[in-house]
Every structure is written in C-alpha cells, then in structure tokens.
Amino acid sequence: MIDVEDLSVHFGGVVSLDQMTIQFPAGTCGLIGPNGAGKTTFFNVLSGFVRPRSGRIEAMGQDLLAMPDYKRARWGLRRTFQTEQAIEKLTVFENVATVYEHADRGGKAGRVAAVDEALEFVGLTDVAQKTVRTLGAKERRFIEVARAVVGTPKLILLDEPAAGLPDEETATLGNIIRNIPDRVGATVILVDHDMSLVQACCDWTAVLDFGRLLASGPTAEVLHDPNVMKAYLGTEEVA
Amino acid sequence: MTVAATSPATEVVPVKTPAVARVLSHQFFQPAAVAVVFAIALFAIPGFFDAFWIANFTQMAVFSIVAASAGLLYGRVGLVSLGQVASYGIGCWVTMRLSFSTTWPFPVLLVIGGVIAALIGVLIGLPALRVSGLYLALVTLMLAAGMEIVLGATKFPNGGGGFTGVVETLSDIRPTRRPSWATTDVAYYRFIVVGAFLMFMLAAYVLSRKPGRAWASIRQSEAAALAAGIDVTRYKLWAFALAAFMAGVAGGLYAGTVPKGMSIDAFNRQSAIFLIAVVIMGGIYSLWGGLLGAFFATCLLKFLTQNVAGHQFWTRFSLSLFGLGLLANLIQSTRAAEKKGIEA
Numbered sequence: 001m002i003d004v005e006d007l008s009v010h011f012g013g014v015v016s017l018d019q020m021t022i023q024f025p026a027g028t029c030g031l032i033g034p035n036g037a038g039k040t041t042f043f044n045v046l047s048g049f050v051r052p053r054s055g056r057i058e059a060m061g062q063d064l065l066a067m068p069d070y071k072r073a074r075w076g077l078r079r080t081f082q083t084e085q086a087i088e089k090l091t092v093f094e095n096v097a098t099v100y101e102h103a104d105r106g107g108k109a110g111r112v113a114a115v116d117e118a119l120e121f122v123g124l125t126d127v128a129q130k131t132v133r134t135l136g137a138k139e140r141r142f143i144e145v146a147r148a149v150v151g152t153p154k155l156i157l158l159d160e161p162a163a164g165l166p167d168e169e170t171a172t173l174g175n176i177i178r179n180i181p182d183r184v185g186a187t188v189i190l191v192d193h194d195m196s197l198v199q200a201c202c203d204w205t206a207v208l209d210f211g212r213l214l215a216s217g218p219t220a221e222v223l224h225d226p227n228v229m230k231a232y233l234g235t236e237e238v239a
Numbered sequence: 240m241t242v243a244a245t246s247p248a249t250e251v252v253p254v255k256t257p258a259v260a261r262v263l264s265h266q267f268f269q270p271a272a273v274a275v276v277f278a279i280a281l282f283a284i285p286g287f288f289d290a291f292w293i294a295n296f297t298q299m300a301v302f303s304i305v306a307a308s309a310g311l312l313y314g315r316v317g318l319v320s321l322g323q324v325a326s327y328g329i330g331c332w333v334t335m336r337l338s339f340s341t342t343w344p345f346p347v348l349l350v351i352g353g354v355i356a357a358l359i360g361v362l363i364g365l366p367a368l369r370v371s372g373l374y375l376a377l378v379t380l381m382l383a384a385g386m387e388i389v390l391g392a393t394k395f396p397n398g399g400g401g402f403t404g405v406v407e408t409l410s411d412i413r414p415t416r417r418p419s420w421a422t423t424d425v426a427y428y429r430f431i432v433v434g435a436f437l438m439f440m441l442a443a444y445v446l447s448r449k450p451g452r453a454w455a456s457i458r459q460s461e462a463a464a465l466a467a468g469i470d471v472t473r474y475k476l477w478a479f480a481l482a483a484f485m486a487g488v489a490g491g492l493y494a495g496t497v498p499k500g501m502s503i504d505a506f507n508r509q510s511a512i513f514l515i516a517v518v519i520m521g522g523i524y525s526l527w528g529g530l531l532g533a534f535f536a537t538c539l540l541k542f543l544t545q546n547v548a549g550h551q552f553w554t555r556f557s558l559s560l561f562g563l564g565l566l567a568n569l570i571q572s573t574r575a576a577e578k579k580g581i582e583a
C-alpha cells in the first residue's frame with residue numbers, strides 16, 4: 001500500500017500538487033487527470049527528481065522521501081518515462097540486465113534467468129540480442145516494461161506506457177500490465193490518457209485535477225463520477 | 240487474461256543494414272581487426288619505415304591512448320572533459336620523477352603514474368557532478384590551465400635531486416630511462432604499442448561490463464539512469480578515474496620518447512583543446528576513433544606537411560578544421576544536455 005499524505009509541490013508560484021492525500025491499494029492502480037493535473041510531477045516526487053514542499057509518502061511501510069533517488073530504485077521503485085528511455089546503444093538483453101544489476105543488486109548467477117524471464121513476460125525473447133537502435137517504437141515501449149518488472153520490484157510507475165502505440169499493441173501491453181501484480185508481486189501505478197487501457201488494467205483509479213485529488217475508488221465508478229466528467233469534458237461521459 | 244507468447248511485440252521491424260555494416264558488426268570482425276592492426280603495428284611498421292616515421296608512429300601510439308581516454312569520457316559517458324591532457328602530463332611527470340629516483344621496473348612506474356593521475360583525475364571530475372556540456376568543458380579547461388601553470392613552475396624532472404628533480408645545467412640533463420629490454424627506438428616503439436594495446440583492451444573490457452552499461456545509461460538520460468538504480472555520481476567518477484589512468488600511463492610512455500628535457504608544450508591548454516578536437520574528428524563512440532584521431536593528428540599531418548604543403552599551412556588548416564568541429568559538437572551537446580530534463 002502506498003500512503004501519500006499532504007503532498008505539496010510548488011514550482012515558483014505554480015502549485016503542481018496541492019496537499020494531495022491518497023492511498024493506493026495493492027494491485028494495478030490507475031492515475032488519471034487532464035494535462036497539467038500533476039500526474040508526472042507526482043511520479044517525479046516518488047522517483048526523487050522533485051523535492052516536495054511538504055508531505056510524506058510511505059510505501060509498504062518505508063518512508064520513501066528519506067531515501068536518495070538511486071536508492072529508491074534499489075529499494076524496489078521502478079518507472080518508465082513518457083518519452084521512452086530504452087538505452088539505444090545497448091542490446092535488449094543489456095537494457096534489462098542494467099536494471100537488474102543496479103536496481104536489483106543482482107549478481108551474475110541469476111542474471112540470465114531473471115532477464116530472460118522479464119523478456120519472456122513482455123514477449124521480447126526473440127529480439128533479446130538486437131541493439132535497441134535497430135528496433136521500432138513498439139519494441140522500445142515493451143523494453144521499458146521489461147526493465148520495470150525484472151528482478152523484485154515493489155512499486156512500478158508507468159508514465160503513459162502506451163503513448164504512440166496503435167490500438168492493437170496497446171491491448172497487448174494492457175494484458176501485460178494487468179498481469180504484473182500477480183507475476184512479480186509489485187504494486188503498479190499507471191498514468192495514461194487512454195481510458196480504455198486504464199479500464200482494462202486497473203480495478204482502482206484515482207483522478208487528479210489541478211494538483212488535488214478529485215476522486216478515487218473502483219475504476220468504473222470513478223469514470224462515471226460527475227465531478228470527473230466535468231473536469232475532463234464538461235458533462236459528458238468519459239469512457 | 241494471459242500473456243500471449245506470440246504477442247505482436249515479437250515481430251521485428253526489418254532494418255536494412257548495408258553489407259559493409261554487416262561485415263563490421265560480425266562477431267569475428269572485431270577480434271580479427273584488432274589482431275591485424277596489432278600485428279601491423281608491431282611487425283610491419285618497424286620493417287617498412289625509417290627512423291623518422293618510427294618516431295611519428297611512436298607519437299601516434301602514445302596519442303591514441305590519450306585520445307581513446309578522452310573519447311571514452313565523451314562518447315561513452317557524455318562528459319566533455321578538457322582535463323585529459325592534465326592527466327597525461329601528471330602521468331608523465333610522475334614516471335619521469337620515479338625513473339630518476341628509483342630502480343623499479345619501468346612498467347611499475349607506468350602503473351604508479353597512471354594511478355596518481357587517476358586520483359587527481361577524480362578530483363578534476365568532481366566539478367563534473369554539477370555541470371555538463373559546454374560548462375563542463377570550460378571548468379575542465381580551467382583545470383588544465385591550472386595544471387599547465389603548476390607543471391610550468393615545477394618543470395619536468397630531468398635527473399636532478401629534491402622533490403622536483405630538476406637540474407639547471409644543460410649538460411647534466413639525463414633522458415628518462417627506458418625498460419632495459421627496450422632501449423632502442425624501435426624496441427621502445429614496440430613497447431609503447433603493447434602498452435597501447437593493453438590500455439585499449441582495458442577500456443574495451445570495462446565497457447563491456449557493468450560500468451559500461453551504467454555509462455551508456457547515464458549518457459542517454461541521467462534521470463533514467465537514476466531510475467534504474469545507477470549511482471550516477473559514483474559511475475561518473477569511476478569514468479574519470481579510468482580515463483585519467485589511461486592518460487597517465489600514456490604520459491609515462493611518452494616520457495621515454497623524449498631524449499633531453501621534457502617541454503610543457505605537449506600538455507598546455509592548446510593541446511587540451513586540440514586533443515578533444517582530434518577525438519571528435521576520429522569518432523567518439525568507437526575506441527577505433529582514438530586510433531584514427533591519433534593518426535590524423537600525427538602521421539597524416541606529418542605526411543601532409545612533408546609532401547603537400549608547408550608546415551604552417553597544415554597546422555593552421557587542421558587547427559581551424561578541428562576548431563570548427565569542436566565548436567559544432569559542443570553547441571550540440573550543450574543543447575542536448577539542456578533538453579535532457581526530468582521530463583525527458
């Protein structure tokens with residue numbers, strides 16, 4: 001469980017997160033909201049790239065804000081980025097192995113097995129030895145997910161993992177994301193604008209608007225919440 | 240729902256690679272090419288060239304190590320450092336000093352010179368933790384200039400006593416000793432070739448391991464590297480240490496090539512800028528770039544000044560060309576560094 005209390009982030013005069021208080025349950029959670037709602041800022045606070053003005057975050061009983069950024073990864077925090085960040089010069093295998101050996105402190109003994117398992121999970125076994133530079137956007141997105149699940153992650157942040165993917169690939173990715181908690185035992189927080197992906201992956205969803213929590217609860221209920229619909233589209237239904 | 244083993248993600252977008260690239264990327268190519276180049280450097284060059292060209296190839300072999308070290312920092316970690324010439328000078332100074340005051344085997348002196356250069360290289364690297372791109376280049380240029388002043392004041396040891404080991408009488412100047420089994424110019428040239436080979440192998444080995452993967456991450460995006468659990472600070476310092484070690488060893492090898500009194504000219508600011516320009520011209524990603532850059536800067540330049548036009552023309556031409564290349568690269572890398580924000 002991820003327990004966020006009174007989290008505020010200010011950039012100069014702009015209030016990005018405003019006393020956000022929220023509890024993410026285990027499983028795959030959605031985090032949605034209009035552009036500029038503070039979703040990525042929240043991820044950056046979790047990652048340690050942005051220092052909050054106030055508040056605390058407790059993840060599985062661990063005070064996350066007390067750890068330096070790279071140590072959070074070693075604790076079990078993983079993330080993907082809006083612009084995919086698969087390492088171009090390395091092979092697919094090396095990409096995933098890098099996370100395993102640094103974030104997971106994994107030794108040589110279990111490396112091949114752990115990396116192969118992650119690649120099989122996302123369906124990239126066949127291209128393991130290819131250099132990322134030679135691969136398309138689709139594979140790169142899946143590599144990021146493999147990097148997030150390799151080893152023993154505790155909390156996985158997916159920041160628009162399906163951005164730029166055609167519907168068919170998004171559906172495949174959705175299946176994979178949905179299976180992450182069962183497969184690796186981590187809690188997943190998914191940020192995406194694609195409501196069908198959020199619906200397909202997440203039983204529970206929270207909505208941010210202007211840095212404040214607007215609604216949270218079972219995904220179907222949240223998406224039909226009048227306040228949420230208003231924030232997004234005036235009064236129409238979201239999905 | 241289950242994950243389909245035959246998910247569309249396994250389909251590979253076919254990428255057309257030209258035949259030359261396919262040959263170059265074949266797994267037997269690299270070791271074979273290394274063996275061929277090493278054999279040519281070791282046996283063919285001393286057999287075909289006279290003393291004048293051996294001297295030039297000697298310079299090239301030494302310079303290739305320094306170029307490879309700067310290329311490693313720039314191409315593999317994304318750090319534009321102009322401090323490599325300072326490490327080169329420190330290695331040279333330490334090896335010269337020890338060669339006069341000890342009877343230790345020459346390779347031991349080289350390693351000590353390299354280690355001391357590495358320690359100071361880490362200090363040079365400390366500002367790198369705060370700045371990048373053009374700003375890092377400026378900070379390290381200041382450090383190179385500082386080192387130039389220090390080395391200019393202490394002078395290079397030439398057989399005297401005391402800490403600096405400098406004699407003032409010209410006739411007392413002694414050359415740095417060479418290994419007892421490599422005293423002739425040709426033998427010492429071969430010794431340097433072996434030294435360069437070992438340095439390149441060391442770099443290639445480290446690059447293929449955990450640090451190499453960490454550096455590739457850092458080079459692409461520091462935010463993503465941190466998110467992958469990479470201690471960016473430590474791996475940057477490790478890169479500075481390795482690069483400074485290589486340059487320090489090169490400096491020690493260079494010490495044995497100068498018969499009478501080392502000049503500061505090889506280690507001044509202009510050399511620092513020239514070096515990074517050479518590295519960019521040679522290519523920063525591949526270690527081969529170090530060899531190619533060194534070839535441009537020594538043998539090719541010498542050949543052109545001997546056969547095509549005068550010394551002044553080519554020196555100015557190459558400096559202008561290298562300068563332009565350097566400027567374009569720094570501007571581009573600074574832009575890239577600025578773009579590489581958290582949102583990247």
